[in-house]
């Protein structure tokens with residue numbers, strides 16, 4: 001994020017996008033799209049994020065493309081966030097952790113999106129695997145879709161919002177991983193939000209959509225206290241831009257990785273055009289968040 005700007009380019013081979021790029025709606029089309037995106041942005045952006053559904057649509061041949069993408073990311077030195085939004089009972093979560101977070105697993109990327117809606121504690125096997133292997137998680141907290149508030153803004157019996165309790169649980173894990181220096185400590189030694197990266201971020205990040213308006217403030221969620229990276233989808237095609245990024249994240253903005261898929265991919269299929277679109281989006285994210 002420091003080297004390339006806080007942008008994550010989504011790799012989502014939608015059928016419409018494949019058609020617009022003159023590619024077939026099958027695994028060979030998805031492979032060509034993925035290769036072009038990596039040729040355009042590999043080594044030039046902070047991260048890429050394949051959404052697994054767009055590859056699973058094509059069965060085992062599509063999953064093979066995902067495996068290839070992990071390798072391309074590693075070769076380019078670009079972080080790969082596997083957007084699979086996995087979540088299940090603990091014993092099954094352990095199998096997901098084995099699939100996506102184990103050294104040597106064919107689909108193991110640098111980070112995985114996970115869903116805490118079977119209870120945050122059910123994610124424990126993924127948390128352990130991520131911390132043990134130097135990988136990361138992005139836990140859904142406030143998603144970018146309009147249906148999210150139904151569940152995420154709801155209040156628990158103790159009065160805490162669901163999203164707030166997810167953020168607090170992530171914050172506790174990161175505090176245990178990083179040591180005692182909490183956000184108050186950061187301020188008291190003069191680092192403030194600018195110093196987040198110099199003390200590091202923990203392995204447990206959150207997904208907070210750039211389209212979520214004033215929800216963070218209204219629910220009283222302290223995103224700085226999470227001390228993990230904040231993946232912010234919703235930039236571009238879903239309508240959020242620099243203004244929304246700054247407004248949603250405030251003082252926590254330096255921990256934000258802005259994510260855009262269609263907003264960048266619409267510039268394809270030409271590799272130079274894609275590269276220029278990603279550079280533009282990264283510049284906008286930098287201006288909004290730094």
Ligand SMILES: O=C(O)c1cc(=O)[nH]c(=O)n1[C@@H]1O[C@H](COP(=O)(O)O)[C@@H](O)[C@H]1O
Nearest residue numbers: 051083113143144209233237238260261262
């Ligand atoms: O976890 C995600 O990446 C995610 C979470 C969320 O709250 N909203 C959201 O849009 N996403 C994903 O981010 C991408 C957004 O795509 P665009 O709207 O084309 O930029 C899709 O792959 C979504 O599945």
